[in-house]
Amino acid sequence: MASHKLLHEVPLFDHFTTARQRETSETLAEIYSLVVVLDQVEKAYLRDCLSGSEYTTIVNKLLAQYKTYLDNDDVQKEFGDLRTFKEKYNISASNAITRIERGMPVTVEHGxxxxxxxxxxxxxxxxxxxxxxxxxxxxxxxxxxxxxxxxxxxxxxxxxxxxxxxxxxxxxxxxxxxxxxxxxxxxxxxxxxxxxxxxxxxxxxxxxxxxxxxxxxxxxxx
Structure with a gap:
């Protein structure tokens, strides 16, 4: 009986969730993933696993995507601010948070x-x-x-x-x-x-x- 329940598919949204609400939730999930990825990129650069040019290109792209996601009013309303979002979803990504707050790759910041x-x-x-x-x-x-x-x-x-x-x-x-x-x-x-x-x-x-x-x-x- 227990194994049968484990195989049962759990819906991500209930029947009362509108398409607009689903889209907002999915975008918030994308932002969550972006923050995690950015944190890994920052760590990879600090470990010399990425060249300066590779790092700069990737971070600029991620920061641009982050800003684009938050251009949506519904997403911005649910997102609040970066610190609130971090605490709400228990994100441990201090390098990414710093980079987003500064709004530029470390290579650009320090020339x-x-x-x-x-x-x-x-x-x-x-x-x-x-x-x-x-x-x-x-x-x-x-x-x-x-x-x-x-x-x-x-x-x-x-x-x-x-x-x-x-x-x-x-x-x-x-x-x-x-x-x-x-x-x-x-x-x-x-x-x-x-x-x-x-x-x-x-x-x-x-x-x-x-x-x-x-x-x-x-x-x-x-």
Whole structure:
């Protein structure tokens, strides 16, 4: 009798569950799996089982999927926030939680260049690529102009700021004054809820940080 019950299929949803509710639950399950996978990728990179370029590609893809899942209002409502989701489902994935909160691969955050980028830099005739410098300069101006045009929301600023950091890394992995402040601002914006906006004081501080980082970036090139 007991063995017969064990063979009985248990339905995942009852008859009162709507298609919309099922879809939301399935998406939450996908997010759960994504967090677990991301944690394993972080550990694999720390153990040197993944190259920097492989790690960066995988993490960027996972972070993009995570953000896409949470674009759905029903999913966002059930998800709440990352810490609540982690505690609700008893997820032990501290590396993944940190990476999602920071919103970028560790290679991007710390300017760790891939083997291909390093080889390209060494083979070039100039110390810094003119194209890379031009892109970084353009991205600095784009973000500063966005703030002056009253861009305050996460979905307006985070993509621009992330692209700025990527373009800076393409120029050089060398540290310079205010680079870390720029990273800290990207993390702060990433932690905002979609409906949140920077205050006027925060926007002014961020603009000052960008202007200072821009000046020091050019000092690096001299």
């Amino acid at each position: 760790i260049r891939s083997e291909q980028d390093t080889s390209a830099s060494l083979s070039g005739s100039a110390q810094f690529s003119g194209k890379a410098v031009a892109e970084a300069t353009g991205n600095f101006i784009t973000v500063m102009d966005a703030l002056k045009l009253n861009y305050r929301a996460k979905d307006q600023l985070h993509p621009l700021m992330s692209e700025l950091l990527l373009s800076i890394n393409r120029v050089s992995s060398q540290d310079f004054e205010h680079r870390q402040s720029l990273v800290d601002w990207i993390v702060k914006v990433n932690k905002m809820r979609v409906a949140e906006k920077l205050t006027e004081d925060d926007a002014r501080e961020l603009l000052f940080c960008l202007e200072s980082a821009y000046k020091n970036f050019y000092t690096l090139l001299e």
